[in-house]
Amino acid sequence: MSSYIYEAIEHDKRFPAKIFTTSIGKSSYHWHYDYEMMLVLKGSVILNIFPESCIMKTGDIALVNSKTVHGLSKTNEDNICLFIQLKQELFENWQDKNQNYRYYLNSAVNKVEPKVPYATFIRNAALIGLEYEGKHLSNFYRIKALLYTLIADLFEYTHYDIREYSDKSATVEESDTLLKILEYIDLNYYSDNITEELCSMIGMCEKTLYRFLKRHTDLTVKELVISLKIEKAQFLLSSTEKPINTIAHECCFGNDKTFYRIFKKETGVTPMEYRLHGSNVEKNKQVQGYLSFSKNEAIELMKRML
Amino acid sequence: MKCTKKYRIAYTDRAKEIVGRLTLEQKVSLMSGSISLNDMLVDMQDNKHYNYNPYPAGGIAEEGIQPVLFCDGPRGVVCGKGKSTCYPVSMCRGATFDTELEERIGKAIGREIRAYGGNLFGGVCINLPYNPGWGRGQETYGEESFHLGQMGSALVRGVQEENVIACVKHYAFNSMEISRFKVSVDCDKRTEREVYLPHFKECIDNGAACVMSSYNLYKGTQCGHHDYLLNKVLKEEWDFDGFVMSDFVWGIRDTVEAANGGQDMEMCCTLLFGDKLVEAVRDGRVPEEKIDQSAIRIMRTILAFTEADNRIYDKSLIGCKEHVALALEAARRGITLIQNKNNVLPFKKDKGSRIVVLGKLANKENTGDYGSSRVYPDYVVTPLQGIAREASESEVIFNDGSNLEHAKRLASEADCVVFVVGYDHDDEGEYVSEDKSSGYTGSIGGDRVDSLGLHRDEIELIREVGPVNSNSAAVLIGGNMIMIDEWKDCVGAILMAYYPGMEGGTAIAEILFGKVNPSGKLPFVIPVKESDLPRVNWDTTSQYYEYYHGYAKLEKEGIAPSVPYGFGLSYTDFKVYDADFSVGKDEITASCKVKNTGSMDGAEVIQLYVGFSNSGVDRPVKLLRGFKRVEVKAKKEKKVTITCPLEKLKYYNPETEQWELEHMEYEVYIGTSSDNRDLLKGTFRI
Numbered sequence: 001m002s003s004y005i006y007e008a009i010e011h012d013k014r015f016p017a018k019i020f021t022t023s024i025g026k027s028s029y030h031w032h033y034d035y036e037m038m039l040v041l042k043g044s045v046i047l048n049i050f051p052e053s054c055i056m057k058t059g060d061i062a063l064v065n066s067k068t069v070h071g072l073s074k075t076n077e078d079n080i081c082l083f084i085q086l087k088q089e090l091f092e093n094w095q096d097k098n099q100n101y102r103y104y105l106n107s108a109v110n111k112v113e114p115k116v117p118y119a120t121f122i123r124n125a126a127l128i129g130l131e132y133e134g135k136h137l138s139n140f141y142r143i144k145a146l147l148y149t150l151i152a153d154l155f156e157y158t159h160y161d162i163r164e165y166s167d168k169s170a171t172v173e174e175s176d177t178l179l180k181i182l183e184y185i186d187l188n189y190y191s192d193n194i195t196e197e198l199c200s201m202i203g204m205c206e207k208t209l210y211r212f213l214k215r216h217t218d219l220t221v222k223e224l225v226i227s228l229k230i231e232k233a234q235f236l237l238s239s240t241e242k243p244i245n246t247i248a249h250e251c252c253f254g255n256d257k258t259f260y261r262i263f264k265k266e267t268g269v270t271p272m273e274y275r276l277h278g279s280n281v282e283k284n285k286q287v288q289g290y291l292s293f294s295k296n297e298a299i300e301l302m303k304r305m306l
Numbered sequence: 307m308k309c310t311k312k313y314r315i316a317y318t319d320r321a322k323e324i325v326g327r328l329t330l331e332q333k334v335s336l337m338s339g340s341i342s343l344n345d346m347l348v349d350m351q352d353n354k355h356y357n358y359n360p361y362p363a364g365g366i367a368e369e370g371i372q373p374v375l376f377c378d379g380p381r382g383v384v385c386g387k388g389k390s391t392c393y394p395v396s397m398c399r400g401a402t403f404d405t406e407l408e409e410r411i412g413k414a415i416g417r418e419i420r421a422y423g424g425n426l427f428g429g430v431c432i433n434l435p436y437n438p439g440w441g442r443g444q445e446t447y448g449e450e451s452f453h454l455g456q457m458g459s460a461l462v463r464g465v466q467e468e469n470v471i472a473c474v475k476h477y478a479f480n481s482m483e484i485s486r487f488k489v490s491v492d493c494d495k496r497t498e499r500e501v502y503l504p505h506f507k508e509c510i511d512n513g514a515a516c517v518m519s520s521y522n523l524y525k526g527t528q529c530g531h532h533d534y535l536l537n538k539v540l541k542e543e544w545d546f547d548g549f550v551m552s553d554f555v556w557g558i559r560d561t562v563e564a565a566n567g568g569q570d571m572e573m574c575c576t577l578l579f580g581d582k583l584v585e586a587v588r589d590g591r592v593p594e595e596k597i598d599q600s601a602i603r604i605m606r607t608i609l610a611f612t613e614a615d616n617r618i619y620d621k622s623l624i625g626c627k628e629h630v631a632l633a634l635e636a637a638r639r640g641i642t643l644i645q646n647k648n649n650v651l652p653f654k655k656d657k658g659s660r661i662v663v664l665g666k667l668a669n670k671e672n673t674g675d676y677g678s679s680r681v682y683p684d685y686v687v688t689p690l691q692g693i694a695r696e697a698s699e700s701e702v703i704f705n706d707g708s709n710l711e712h713a714k715r716l717a718s719e720a721d722c723v724v725f726v727v728g729y730d731h732d733d734e735g736e737y738v739s740e741d742k743s744s745g746y747t748g749s750i751g752g753d754r755v756d757s758l759g760l761h762r763d764e765i766e767l768i769r770e771v772g773p774v775n776s777n778s779a780a781v782l783i784g785g786n787m788i789m790i791d792e793w794k795d796c797v798g799a800i801l802m803a804y805y806p807g808m809e810g811g812t813a814i815a816e817i818l819f820g821k822v823n824p825s826g827k828l829p830f831v832i833p834v835k836e837s838d839l840p841r842v843n844w845d846t847t848s849q850y851y852e853y854y855h856g857y858a859k860l861e862k863e864g865i866a867p868s869v870p871y872g873f874g875l876s877y878t879d880f881k882v883y884d885a886d887f888s889v890g891k892d893e894i895t896a897s898c899k900v901k902n903t904g905s906m907d908g909a910e911v912i913q914l915y916v917g918f919s920n921s922g923v924d925r926p927v928k929l930l931r932g933f934k935r936v937e938v939k940a941k942k943e944k945k946v947t948i949t950c951p952l953e954k955l956k957y958y959n960p961e962t963e964q965w966e967l968e969h970m971e972y973e974v975y976i977g978t979s980s981d982n983r984d985l986l987k988g989t990f991r992i
Contacts, residue, residue, distance in 0.1 A: 096688075159705070159712055161704060163702065163703055165702075166694050211659075211701075215660075
């Protein structure tokens with residue numbers, strides 16, 4: 001199982017975006033170059049963007065910025081979500097090619113409020129989702145127009161930061177470095193000297209590595225290792241019947257006590273509770289099994305959001 | 307300079323001879339611009355702009371007489387698109403107090419004009435802003451007449467070195483923008499002679515061959531028709547040998563009054579001269595003698611300059627590497643450090659450090675107004691780009707600062723914070739009219755009628771976010787004085803960057819991070835309150851200019867400024883000592899030693915002031931009468947000597963209509979700003 005994956009997104013051949021509706025079970029921590037707009041059409045999902053996680057309910061919309069490590073997991077409710085993955089090239093500024101943009105758009109957290117109601121973004125996203133279901137040439141052109149409208153809205157109606165590079169073309173290498181680091185942690189999370197090993201592998205001092213990871217993922221090596229271990233533990237808890245102390249050992253938590261403490265801190269529930277109920281919003285409800293969603297239902301839900 | 311006044315006068319006989327065989331129509335044709343209003347408008351609509359090509363005037367092909375080919379400035383050469391070198395605005399260059407540098411800029415501008423096929427530079431703007439709210443303050447060098455004269459003359463010498471005619475503007479009293487077409491300025495005789503005209507005379511004495519009359523009126527008469535200003539003062543008293551041209555389109559209002567009032571050339575279209583002027587001569591309303599005089603002036607000047615050399619100036623000179631380097635050098639020397647609490651500057655740029663840049667102007671190509679001085683370079687380095695390049699191993703994050711909570715969060719997580727605040731072309735600059743269709747540049751601009759401070763949201767940004775991170779600097783963008791007292795305590799350092807030109811972002815960053823040691827000095831005073839400055843009614847038909855303005859007014863009234871005239875900090879320390887003052891037959895000489903006691907190489911502008919406390923008439927406490935920029939290596943010292951002709955110590959006696967030297971004891975000061983605490987004092991007796 002590889003959790004910190006770099007996800008290579010296959011875009012639609014007709015336009016620089018990938019549009020789909022799906023029901024989320026669990027999407028482990030990953031990152032990609034694309035900007036990802038997500039709209040919850042039904043139920044709720046947990047969106048983790050370190051160091052924060054939030055529950056996105058029906059009608060919530062969020063933009064996950066390019067190269068941001070994030071993960072998704074279901075709650076006890078069924079969910080249907082719309083995803084619009086936007087290629088970085090769409091955000092290229094022809095006047096200054098050395099800029100990257102980080103937009104603040106998340107209706108569940110609402111930390112930096114946009115300049116218009118979230119409804120503006122919700123409506124546009126739903127329109128894109130609906131047009132995507134059409135088969136006519138007009139749908140194709142409409143999608144292109146709506147995608148650009150979405151980007152214009154991000155520039156005009158959200159607060160955003162610009163990361164200005166001295167020479168962005170020279171920083172492609174930086175992203176490759178990130179990928180290498182994440183892969184290394186994924187494969188060597190159990191090592192006691194992982195930070196030192198990483199430093200010698202990448203050729204950075206500890207402080208630089210810290211800064212580098214903070215910049216790209218907002219996480220430290222330690223945090224990355226812990227969340228990776230937790231994720232592995234969650235997988236083993238829910239998909240196997242291995243005893244908890246075995247899982248604690250397999251996931252390199254040292255002893256049961258540490259495992260229990262860290263697991264509870266990170267997930268809010270004990271390993272046993274997790275095994276019984278999953279990590280739920282409303283813990284008293286019965287965990288519902290995974291249901292394949294109906295496309296027609298998604299379309300009806302998107303229509304309601306217009 | 308080859309085309310000195312003496313050299314030009316030598317062309318008089320030939321000019322007379324040619325003019326003698328011209329018809330009245332031909333002579334009059336020399337006296338106005340030959341582009342039509344429609345041509346100008348077509349240029350503007352055709353993806354070009356005002357003055358895209360040099361504007362022609364006069365010229366007689368059959369006699370081999372070339373037309374005047376006008377190119378505007380002063381920020382560079384206005385012609386072309388995506389090509390010319392865009393220098394810092396004059397105000398930033400004024401802050402260098404570096405006449406040698408300004409002369410080099412003049413030469414570079416002259417070379418680009420030649421490469422465009424032009425032969426006249428209309429960008430020596432030396433108007434004295436009575437109040438710094440003047441919208442076009444960025445086009446001039448500062449508030450001080452002596453300094454204006456020195457800087458303007460340097461530009462004249464440089465431009466004319468390349469055998470391009472330098473045109474000095476706007477003569478005179480043109481320091482209000484919104485009302486420029488209707489305001490009549492009035493003042494008393496001493497104010498006229500001692501405050502508003504000496505810098506024009508200085509440029510004429512340095513050989514300027516052309517003068518542009520202003521739009522406004524003086525004592526009720528259109529400056530473009532002004533017999534007193536044009537004929538009596540300029541041509542007779544000052545013995546000006548060149549020619550006068552009107553400001554464009556609305557610079558003269560009446561054919562007869564203009565021609566009789568001493569106007570030699572209507573620019574840049576033929577509206578009131580041409581046939582109308584021929585008719586006025588035939589009717590006897592304008593003596594033909596007047597036409598002959600103007601024709602000879604124009605002919606003599608154009609012959610002298612166009613025959614001075616056969617050099618070919620290749621188009622590759624336009625925006626060439628050397629000229630762009632000069633633009634950068636001017637920005638490095640002009641940008642002025644006016645506050646540096648606890649030496650927060652220079653900032654460190656360690657690998658991986660986080661630099662947060664706030665304020666929308668950081669991400670804007672902003673070289674000044676969109677009026678007739680707008681230059682169109684190949685590129686402009688924004689402050690944000692400059693910072694990202696200079697601190698290439700740091701993480702540079704920009705936010706416009708419109709959400710204060712978010713800006714605070716960013717600032718709290720940053721190693722250092724840079725606020726970039728101030729103005730752009732919408733806030734100040736050349737203004738034509740509310741009805742944009744009647745304007746020839748399409749500019750908005752205008753005077754700063756509401757406030758001389760930052761925008762409310764910028765003040766709030768600095769006041770709210772500044773205290774979150776003490777490792778902060780405010781970079782001010784603007785063409786003239788910006789009030790700072792409302793927020794200066796909330797930020798560590800303040801850097802006045804003016805409009806620093808196409809390489810301005812580079813220079814700002816180099817100074818912020820210590821690659822370049824700042825050496826600019828404020829060419830204006832920053833008061834604590836706007837009411838400390840002269841009051842101006844910006845939208846009016848009449849305005850009185852009092853004798854006192856700027857630092858001289860504050861000092862006379864005993865009002866302490868927020869930042870004194872001539873002030874600017876460095877990253878090193880200078881000690882000025884061993885001052886010596888002496889009086890010769892024609893001049894006073896002041897000298898001192900300047901020691902760089904710090905550990906960084908730097909430059910200091912040594913200033914000479916003369917005090918008039920023993921005067922029998924009302925005179926300023928002291929006035930700038932000399933300056934010299936010196937570069938001193940760390941731990942080294944230099945001796946600086948500045949002289950000032952006694953002529954420059956005189957006052958104008960309106961009773962006798964003479965300049966008079968008072969026989970009394972004068973105070974004399976030498977040092978690093980106009981603040982007495984930065985000056986060594988002595989006395990001398992005449």
